[in-house]
Amino acid sequence: MKTIGMLGGMSWESSADYYAALNRGVKQQLGGLHSAKVCMLSVDFAEIEQLQHAGDWQQLAEILAGQAAATERGGADFLLIATNTMHKVADEVEAAISIPLFHIADVTAEKLLADGVQKIGLLGTRFTMAEDFYKGRLTNKFGLQVLVPDAAQQDDVHRIIYEELCQGQVKDTSRQVYLKIIDNLFARGAEGVILGCTEIAMLVKPEHTTVPLYDTTALHAEGAVKLALQEDS
The missing domain is CATH 3.40.50.1860 (Rossmann fold)
Structure with a gap:
């Protein structure tokens, strides 16, 4: 089983749903006590939201790119950005990692x-x-x-x-x-x-x-x- 990299916290409410869905999905496929292998980094959404509404997408790209690289170092085999909006900086995130970005x-x-x-x-x-x-x-x-x-x-x-x-x-x-x-x-x-x-x-x-x-x-x-x-x- 590959390890799923996940950039979460945007917001944590939906990240909790993601985490549950990943684990339910693996359990449905493999049964028993199986669960998903997940390497997740979760940001402080207040900081992200402020930068979004200030239009500072360059800073946002740098933050998520850094988090993505850290997720890869943590053992992720591919990456999810667990939010639609932040796919605005998907190209910058993808450029910062050598693992695939699974685009929403x-x-x-x-x-x-x-x-x-x-x-x-x-x-x-x-x-x-x-x-x-x-x-x-x-x-x-x-x-x-x-x-x-x-x-x-x-x-x-x-x-x-x-x-x-x-x-x-x-x-x-x-x-x-x-x-x-x-x-x-x-x-x-x-x-x-x-x-x-x-x-x-x-x-x-x-x-x-x-x-x-x-x-x-x-x-x-x-x-x-x-x-x-x-x-x-």
Whole structure:
């Protein structure tokens, strides 16, 4: 079994879900007392959040690159960045390590294509929805058409992530806000919606809507388990 490297803490709420999903996945495949081999470094999210909203992505890239290199030295065979937003600096992180970076957008796109989806809605932080590092990868590498909420809706989605979900607060009123936005994306032609922030699945689950949801945390973890258990060729 390969050792999964994981950069966590962004936020720790979703990192806890990641860790549980990795271990559940390995146990399901191997049974008994088996669990995942994980080398995780967890950051102080308050520092990360401040740099994000200050727009200091260079400093963020340096922090995560350093943490990634330390994870590799700790024995990781490949790396997960356990957050969608920080894939904005994925290229810089990848350049700092010699092990593969398992990109969250790629495993999500592969699932969409397997399901025959061509037009997809995207929810996430404002950075993920408004900028091109995530949407562009889905379009340019996989040929997907990506729809995002309007500016006011993006503000609501972003605010709820940082002020509530990242602090472990799950409110029904906020769920209704998200469900209305999801319905709007579906009405615009989206065949499903990517939960493109690792905290959103805490709030919105498949039983809350008939619109197909793609939980990036679950997909990333599931793909990582498969990779960890693959036989070396």
